[in-house]
Amino acid sequence: QRIFATPIPVWYCKKCDNVIVAKPEWLPVDPREQQPPIDSCPKCGSRDFLGESDVMDTWMDSSITCAVIAGWPDDVELFSKLYPNDLQPNGYDIIRTWDYYLLVRHLALFNRIPYKVALINGMVRGTDGRMMHKSYGNYIEAKEVVEKYCADALRQWAASGSTGYDIRFRWEDVDYAWRFLIKLWNASRLVIANTTDYNYSKPSKLKVLDLWLLTKLRRLIEQVTRAMEEMRFNEALDSLRNFVWHVFCDHYLEAVKYRLYWQSTVESKRAAQYTLTKSLYIILRLLAPFCPFITEEIYHAAFKERVGAESIHLTSWPTPSECEFDEDLEAKGNVVVATIAAVRRTKVRNRLSPGHPLRILWIGSSTFMDSIRIGAEDIKGTCRAQELVVVDNLEDGIAVNEYPEIKFKFEAERR
Ligand SMILES: [Zn+2]
Incomplete structure (x- = not known):
């Protein structure tokens, strides 16, 4: 039995049981507290009325929601x-x-x-x-x-x-979400710490992996926007987390560290800084509906001063046109990234840290020669190779999983 709800505007004559229904102009009225505004029962003339004590069900109140929230x-x-x-x-x-x-x-x-x-x-x-x-x-x-x-x-x-x-509620999913936030936080700290000397000007030339990232990011904006519009929130979140975790952190961040820290030209460093700040700002805005607090915090630390909006939740939704793109270089970038990842994995398998310096790194491929040459500096820098030798064919090398035609071998510096 509900007590607090829309009253049923009805009274009963205690003498003859006549039902008196409120006229529209009497409303609003609560028959539990108010008498009907008539002198007497129209049927028997009695002045003794009993107000209805039942109230309407909950849906009578909520059936007006759409009008009320629109201002009615x-x-x-x-x-x-x-x-x-x-x-x-x-x-x-x-x-x-x-x-x-x-x-x-x-x-x-x-x-x-x-x-x-x-x-x-x-x-x-x-x-x-x-x-x-x-x-x-x-x-x-x-x-x-x-x-x-x-x-x-x-x-x-x-x-x-x-x-x-x-x-289903699963603590594992919450834990994964928490680890994702830590990953995002650490990546943002790295970007912020390495862009303090950057004035946000656009560099004259972007490198292969910069365009590789921006092309993928452009596609991500399209995917997430479409998924959000079609209310497939889980798909939007999945694409976002995969991108941040794997494309942005595991591959791009690792591959640009050498350009930020050491052995790099100013132009190459600026291109990395440009790509990093642009990507992070887009990622934060795409993530804001899912992670409103951490994205706000990072926005305040990294972007608010330049962008001007009081909150990330007042900035505009990213559009694909914000990203440069080049699908040919993206394909070449895929080869470069896979090669770097294969070398780093092999280092770890040989009990070397991924950052352990190599005296010499050989890469053999005829099919992907173009991609290897265009990404040579990134491969060399990220694999910490003092010398990179690119050849047509390397019989005794280790194959790159995704591109088995590419083979490599290296000689590490002594520990
Ligand atoms: Zn009556």
Whole structure:
């Protein structure tokens, strides 16, 4: 039995049981507290009335949501702009109640549909896959997750469910989200620390891996924007995390360190700084809906002064045209990145650190000669090779997984 809700505006005559329904001009009225504004029962003349004590069900109140959030009834101008609503988000458990009552009430009042799209989300299930219930003991409070990890980690977990499907709570997913935030934080610190002498001017020439990254980033902007528009939030988040973790951190950041720290020309360093700041700013804006706090923090540390907006959440959504692109160089960059990764893995397999200096590095390939030559400086710098020898064919070399035609071998400096 509900107590606080929209009253049912009806009274009963205590003498003859006549039902007195409120006239529209009497409303709003609460029959539990107010008498009907009539002198006596029109049927028997009694002055003794009993007000209805029941209240309407919850959907009577919420059936007006779309109009109210659009400013109705006070702000006619706002209402004309915001009605009907673009989006009505709710769980599948209230389709036949909320979504339905909204349609009924708004069609009755305005003769127009209340919302253009209903977004149906699934339910959260416990770690055991069952619905969360106190009696099952599988109940986890959001507060506990926020205290153990943080809101940005919980939010990523929530965004990782597919629209319309139930989502299971898993601590592993929150933990992964947390480690992703640490990765993003460390990468941002590296970018900030290495761009203090950079004035944001555009360099005259970008190198192969700069264009490789920007071309992939341009595609990421398109993918994430499309996924967000189609409300496939989990796909947007997946693409973003894969890009940041693997393309940006594992490959690009590692491959530009030598240009930032040592043995590099000013032009090459500036091109790396340009690409790093541009990429990070785009990444932060794409991530802002999923990780609003950490992206805001990094924005304030790295971009606010230059950009001017008070908050990252007031900046504009990235557009593909912000990124330079060159698909031919992207393909060549893929070869360079795979070769660098193969050399670094082989170093580790030989119990050398990835940064251990090499006296000489041989790379053999006829098919990908062009790519190797164009990325020679990056390969040499990132693999810490004092000398790089590129040949047509290297019979006794180790093959690069993704491009087995490319073979390499090296001689490491003594430890
Ligand atoms: Zn009566």
